[in-house]
Amino acid sequence: MTSELTAKRRRWVIDTRPLAVPAYRRMWVGNGVSFFGYQFTAVAVPVQMFALTNSSGWVGLLGVAALVPLLIFGLWGGAAADVVDRRLLLLASSTLAWLATLGLLAQALLHLDSAWLLLAITAVQSVGFAVSSPARQAIIPRVVPGEMVPAANTLSYTTTTVGGVLGPLAAGLIFGTFATGTGVTVAYAVDVLLFTISFWATWRLPSIPPLAGPDDEPRPTAGLRGIADGLRFLATKQVLLLSFAVDIVAMVFAMPRALFPEVAAERFGGGAAVGWLFSAIALGSVVGGLTSGWIGRIRRQGLALIVAVIGWGLAVALSGLAHDLWLMVLLLAVAGAADLVSAVYRQSILQTYAPDRLRGRLQGVFTVVVAGGPRLGDLRAGATADVAGPTVSWVGGGLLAAGLTVVLALAFPALYRYRPPPGDDGGTR
Structure with a gap:
């Protein structure tokens, strides 16, 4: 009876096997703590x-300030991750992001009160993120076995979303306790302070130099030619293009x-309510991640995505109609659980489709799409x-997203027919 209960629990509880790999475990800890710290900034800036x-x-213009560096340096950072040691690239780019965060602290201490300065520092911080993100994601298939890649991605997303819950809630407590300037x-x-943990985790990683490709293939570069090679590969893979499109x-x-x-101030009186709203999506992602044992067993990954x-989209639309804080948070949490599933499958499809010599470049494109999309969303939502x-901006956007996804799925069936290849090795191609 006990063995049956254990087997059932494993089918649903999050798969923790990748944590047995020391390199992955250190990166997981560092990323989780640093992402928790970043949530304080993610709430404070808007x-x-x-x-x-x-x-x-x-507030929506903050998305534009972050998007432009993402478009440029996300692609370049991905190409660089296929050319140089990924550990060193991650260290350098993380340092730049930390310095930008220090700049945010300095302008607050000096009471500079400049919207334009906030936009500029956000852009610099985005450069660091744009370069570090593809390197970080391209490292995962090199440090865990191929069959563990979906589980490793689920653990990573779940841990960062735990930070995405606790960080905004803690930030909400700060803004509920202090005036805005002090908060x-x-x-x-x-x-x-917490960003320093990620430096420790990255420093302890092993060297991760690029793998040699076939003898008849040109050596990858971090310039325009290397970026173009990655884009040419992407252009031939309809499944990848569609996974990016739906995101x-x-x-x-x-x-x-x-x-x-605005909604926290107008509907709920401001204060700690803003922290609940910023944490709600991540809260749902945490619950989705902790009950994600089934994710690795799904073969129809495209349809699940x-x-x-x-x-x-539907959960977001419904949440925009709520005038009770608890109901809005609940519906946003449902949206967050769906987003966790979507994120894991998108990342896993990319990592199993791409050979290692192209993973950095395709992760660069992935970074532009995944991080750039919400920035454009900020601009659209704020302007509307x-x-x-x-x-109207909130509810109409959710309904439109759900409808357009249905149209894409019906017009281009390659994605909903997708199944992962059997016996993928994850890190040697």
């Missing part, structure tokens, strides 16, 4: 911007993040709210 401008449109200063200081639709049209400061994106109001 709160400070809204306090300075009283406009969701300006943003405390939030930035916490992020600066862009989901994030651009259904991400309500830029509306959180499509269903998850449709569920995301300034014209039509936050409810």
Whole structure:
């Protein structure tokens, strides 16, 4: 009886086998702690911007400030990850992101109160993230066996979403306790301190130089030719293109993040409510991750991805109609659980489709799409709210995302027919 219960539990409880790999375990710990710290900044910057401008449109411009560096340096960082030691690249780019966070703390301490300065520092921070993200993701298939890649991705997403829950809630407590000016200063200081954990984790990684490709293949470069090689490979893989397309639709049209400061102030009186809104999506992702033992057993990964994106859009739309904080948080949490499933399958499809010599470049494209989409979503949500109001922006975006995903799935069936190849080795191609 006990063995049967254990077997059933393993089918549903999150798969922790990758934590037995020391390199992955250190990276997992460092990323989780540093992402928790980053959430203080992720809440503080839009709160400070809204306090300075009283406009969701300006909050949306933060997405533009982050998007432009992502478009440029995400692609370059991915190409560089196929050419240089990924550990050293991760260290250098993380240092730049830490310095930008230090700049946010400095401007708050000096009471510079400049919306333009916030945009500029956000752009610099985005450069560091754009370079580090493809390197970090391209490392995973090199340090865990191929059959553990979905489990490793699930663990990574779940841990960062735990930070995405606890960080905004803690930030909400800060803003509920202190005035806005003091609150943003405390939030930035916490992020600066916790960021150091990621340096320790990256420093302890082994050297991860690029693998040699076939003898008849040109040596990859970090320049335009290397980027073009990755894009040419991507252009021939309809499944990858469609997985990117549905994510862009989901994030651009259904991400309500830029509306959180305004809605928290108008519907719920501000204070700690903004922390609950910023943490709600991540809260659902945590629950989805902790009950994700089934994810690795699904063979129809493309269909599961499509269903998850449709569920995301519908849950977001319903949450925008809620006028009780608990109900809005609950519906956003449902959206977050769907987003966790979507994220794991998108990442796993990419990592099993791409040979190692191209993984960095394709992770660069992935970074541009995954991180750039929400920034465009911030711009869309904020601009639409300034014209039509936050409810129209929020609800209409969710419904549009769900509808467009259905259209894409029916028009291009390659994604919903996708199944992972059997016996993938994950790290030697």
